């Protein structure tokens with residue numbers, strides 16, 4: 001988008017000289033308060049609204065040079081409440097665009113069923129009508145319908161705003177998963193900054209009057225808001241939320257304080273507990289049972305009822321430093337328990353060690369940010385010490401958010 005302005009006939013300037021370089025194959029989020037011009041911006045991309053000034057280039061070509069129908073066919077469009085055709089079954093809703101493109105009915109329906117599976121909809125819903133689905137299921141249909149003709153671009157206007165927070169989180173996770181598989185270029189409008197930070201590779205914060213306040217990867221927004229407006233819009237806990245972008249992979253896990261339930265007193269005495277106030281007892285498979293004090297262990301076979309809860313463990317390397325810190329904060333011992341994908345303990349780590357890792361990650365992030373600046377493709381900021389820095393945007397950090 002090159003200096004794009006939209007002035008409506010009544011004189012309202014909805015978008016004011018907006019320039020954005022929207023990266024291919026990534027999710028770019030437009031976020032800002034009500035009326036700041038998000039929807040207008042999105043609709044200018046598929047020319048449902050024509051810009052008053054400026055140019056929109058797609059792969060370097062001015063969008064006005066394409067017939068509007070060709071342009072729209074290359075862009076899926078998803079709106080709040082899904083906007084489904086109420087008189088058509090789910091499968092026929094999804095098959096709409098392929099049918100318009102001239103596919104025969106069987107092929108279009110096959111494609112629709114394939115997409116239902118991709119967006120997490122049970123095949124048994126295919127012959128239902130939209131009113132027979134929950135709000136979350138309807139939104140999934142909306143996404144499937146937009147993907148049906150396999151357009152390279154998806155425009156999504158507050159697609160998940162009308163559903164409750166739990167369903168919304170599921171839809172967001174699903175979108176990230178689909179995006180990992182399909183690599184579409186997605187422009188996503190929301191007024192929810194948490195959604196923007198979770199989904200966006202790049203986030204454009206707009207202010208009222210349709211002016212760009214900041215355009216940056218989410219980790220950079222959280223660490224360096226451009227001004228008081230962006231800072232205020234981001235809200236509280238910026239520092240904690242930024243930790244979601246640091247991987248827990250570099251944490252120094254101790255195995256000394258981890259003992260199997262049958263360990264003898266001598267074995268336990270020989271342990272280097274690394275300053276842990278208690279020992280983490282595991283079952284024969286290596287899964288955590290709880291924290292034991294010296295008295296519990298000295299009393300012979302471990303009585304699970306006398307163990308302190310180990311809280312919620314984190315998966316080292318997959319979860320973020322934020323998740324690790326949360327585990328440590330919630331742990332009665334102040335130590336977090338790390339497990340592998342199968343739930344077996346890989347070690348324990350203190351709040352203090354997590355704090356050290358946070359400082360290291362911040363220092364590495366600040367260094368790379370300073371060196372490279374904001375990279376629209378989200379590849380900047382990789383840590384140099386085994387930590388994923390802000391902007392790395394790896395699956396690990398995304399999954400952890």
Ligand SMILES: Nc1ncnc2c1ncn2[C@@H]1O[C@H](COP(=O)(O)OP(=O)(O)OP(=O)(O)O)[C@@H](O)[C@H]1O
Pocket residue numbers: 008009010012013014032033034035036037038039040041191
């Ligand atoms: N057809 C129109 N004619 C005149 N003004 C309009 C028209 N459509 C939108 N506007 C105005 O343009 C501004 C931007 O509207 P837009 O819908 O793009 O904002 P938004 O950020 O998407 O808002 P919301 O989050 O509330 O949906 C608003 O002041 C709105 O009233």
